[in-house]
């Protein structure tokens with residue numbers, strides 16, 4: 001059964017936008033809350049927010065690098081209790097030795113591993129989660145220490161580190177959420193053809209590494225969300241299996257690449 005209501009945090013583009021469309025078609029746009037950073041009326045990029053299906057309940061002015069983001073999301077829900085929360089917001093700022101960037105790292109850690117704690121805390125403490133709600137944090141296979149290899153090398157300190165930290169906080173949250181009947185999973189959504197990967201210069205690897213559009217990734221994502229329950233809560237999954245995970249074959253073996261998803265990923 002799909003959720004009765006869904007909250008997509010970080011919905012302006014990419015996977016977040018694809019999930020808003022997916023859940024709008026599954027449960028109706030008026031049951032989908034979508035947070036964006038901008039204020040539509042004042043924003044010169046307001047056009048970009050229009051692709052939301054008519055009737056989606058847009059919560060504006062949610063910047064998850066700000067301390068009060070959790071409270072503001074709760075306010076935007078106007079008393080609704082949501083059945084599915086998807087925390088999508090993320091930033092990728094590549095780094096290499098000699099060019100590590102303090103401010104970028106603070107931003108990435110704040111968005112990917114600090115804010116999720118405060119958002120979940122606010123939702124839980126304000127009774128904004130339905131009794132059997134599910135939470136999904138978009139982390140990344142990049143946050144798996146096991147999947148990092150000598151061949152791939154170092155760098156990407158803030159990005160990979162903040163995703164590993166996101167996996168850790170999600171795992172810890174699972175213990176706090178379990179007693180309330182709420183499950184949580186950390187997800188690698190696949191290698192996606194989005195602004196994030198384009199801006200990081202990854203477009204040239206799309207074909208070789210099995211990149212998919214966010215709309216293509218939204219299907220396996222929604223199927224996984226349906227399967228998520230307390231038994232498998234607190235763990236790290238790839239709904240599309242090993243597809244789009246560059247080091248999967250080298251680290252996890254060839255067999256893994258032949259299986260369909262979902263694949264449980266190592267920390």
Ligand SMILES: NC(=O)c1ccc[n+]([C@@H]2O[C@H](COP(=O)([O-])OP(=O)(O)OC[C@H]3O[C@@H](n4cnc5c(N)ncnc54)[C@H](OP(=O)(O)O)[C@@H]3O)[C@@H](O)[C@H]2O)c1
Pocket residue numbers: 009010011012013014015016036037038062063064065088089090091111138139140141188189190191192193194195196197214
């Ligand atoms: N793309 C991939 O291959 C890939 C792989 C593994 C994991 N992921 C993860 O999947 C998620 C979605 O990725 P994507 O490729 O769809 O990225 P994207 O197209 O760059 O979209 C990122 C989203 O995060 C939002 N965001 C960024 N900073 C924010 C902030 N301070 N406050 C609130 N929202 C903020 C963006 O909003 P604005 O429009 O306002 O900037 C946008 O909605 C990310 O967490 C990413 O790390 C992606």
